[in-house]
Amino acid sequence: MSGIEHMDLSITTSEETRFMNKHLNLIRTMSNKYKSSFHEVAGLVIIYYKFQIQPDGSEKGMTKRQFINFLHNSLDITDEKLRRHILSAIEVNRHPTPILTMKSWLSVMLIFLNGELKSKVNHCFKVYDVFQNGSISKRNMEYFLEDVFIGENTEDSRDIKLEFVDMLLRKLDVEGNGEISRENYESFALENPLGMELLGPCLPSRYAIRGFLSTFHPFVRNVR
Numbered sequence: 001m002s003g004i005e006h007m008d009l010s011i012t013t014s015e016e017t018r019f020m021n022k023h024l025n026l027i028r029t030m031s032n033k034y035k036s037s038f039h040e041v042a043g044l045v046i047i048y049y050k051f052q053i054q055p056d057g058s059e060k061g062m063t064k065r066q067f068i069n070f071l072h073n074s075l076d077i078t079d080e081k082l083r084r085h086i087l088s089a090i091e092v093n094r095h096p097t098p099i100l101t102m103k104s105w106l107s108v109m110l111i112f113l114n115g116e117l118k119s120k121v122n123h124c125f126k127v128y129d130v131f132q133n134g135s136i137s138k139r140n141m142e143y144f145l146e147d148v149f150i151g152e153n154t155e156d157s158r159d160i161k162l163e164f165v166d167m168l169l170r171k172l173d174v175e176g177n178g179e180i181s182r183e184n185y186e187s188f189a190l191e192n193p194l195g196m197e198l199l200g201p202c203l204p205s206r207y208a209i210r211g212f213l214s215t216f217h218p219f220v221r222n223v224r
Helices: 013-022 024-033 038-052 064-073 080-090 102-114 117-128 138-144 154-172 182-191 206-213
Strands: 135-137 179-181
Touching: 013 024, 013 038, 024 038, 024 102, 038 064, 038 102, 064 080, 080 102, 080 117, 102 117, 102 206, 117 182, 135 138, 138 154, 154 179, 154 182, 179 182
Parallel strands: none
Antiparallel strands: 135 179
């Protein structure tokens, strides 16, 4: 751990060093994989540890409930439905365990903070692909847009939502089978990054990211 200063004054140097050394190989691996600095990944590891030792935490790691609350409180992702599906998207095997692994935590946070456009597009698709079958069905689109459109009454809201869904299908359902394939979604989102979150926010805003980075990063860089 030589070459990096004590990062969190709320825990002892020995406590921090012990935890960091335990996960040193993972820090280096994730730093290389996501082209992030060692300091940035190490900071995320310490944050994970801080959640782990909180009263509502677990000695085994950050809980999924803590992560969902973190998305709301620290990254300003306010839609509870989307927060739950972000969690589902980053769980490799969706094990019925209350713990979010450190690797899953680092993977999604490094996409949020420093991810290339393609990795962000892939993340958003996985959030929208509720059943993990490689496509976004019309039913899924209606589900995510359920509370987005507000008309004069319930029927108006439903009609506006269905019109928007039909518009998306006309544009992105190239095969005409009533769903958006991964290939068609990725092609559209890579050419039109502003349309990447067409069914709701799956990524924190630049403002939220900068605010989060400023809490532990010595030099808050420009956010992509």
